[in-house]
Amino acid sequence: MARYPLPDLNTLPADIQAKILEVQEKAGFVPNVFLAFARRPAEWHAFFAYHDALMLREGSGLSKGDREMIITTTSAANHCLYCVVAHGAILRIYEKKPLVADQVAVNYRKADITPRQRAMLDFAMKVCLHSGTIEDADFTALHAHGFNDEDIWDIGAITAFFGLSNRMANMSGMLPNPEFYLMGRVPKQK
Known part of the structure; x- marks a missing residue:
């Protein structure tokens, strides 16, 4: 159970509301992290600005799957349920491998990943x-x-940023949305 109540979407600044509604439209639900951090709008802006700078950076040698693999693996080391479940779901989707998130979260050294990804992790x-x-x-x-x-900077920065995120999620009692648990495990119904 979350230690801090999630704010009412309608009470948030318009730009935060717009971003959350955009995420909801794309995902079909609002990931709890968006509301949990919105309780402090200035911190929400800073958090998601750095998140987007790292995760959406053009020209990186890291794929979207690589980035999510780093997050899932290091979040497991930090015992962050929210990030392992949420980013594990995204990892499964990007890599098109329903087992990979569980493998890297438990022991990336035995996971079905490339030698390059193992070195990265x-x-x-x-x-x-x-x-x-x-x-x-x-x-x-x-x-x-x-x-x-x-x-290499990207690997380090993503790891460090999500170390902060893991600690905030753990401290606040943030729980993963139920939708994350099944994402990327079974084919989407058409």
Whole structure:
């Protein structure tokens, strides 16, 4: 159960209402994170501006699936139910693999992913759990898999940003929407 009540959509600033309604139109529901963070509009704006800068950045060597894989894996390490379930659903959809989110959340080293993705997650987990031990050899290992320094920045920034998100979700008691649990597991009905 959430520790902070979700605000009434009708009481929010017009720009936040518009964005939430846009997400609802696309997803068919309002992900709880949009309302949970809207209780403080200035923080909502800052959070989603940085989220969008990271997740929608053009020219990155990371696919949308790669980004969601980083989030799902590191969110599991941070014990964040909301982000594992929500971003795991998005990961399943982007990768078109119904098992991948569960695999990377439990043990990415045994998941059905590419060696490149495994190297990416090795680095993300180091950023997540042991950032003080990052050294040049970590960059060399990623370069060997075709990542450039901007891609490596993306891996680190996504990991760090979702570390904040994981902690806020855990602290606030944010729960995943029930819709996320089935997304990407079974084919959509036509």
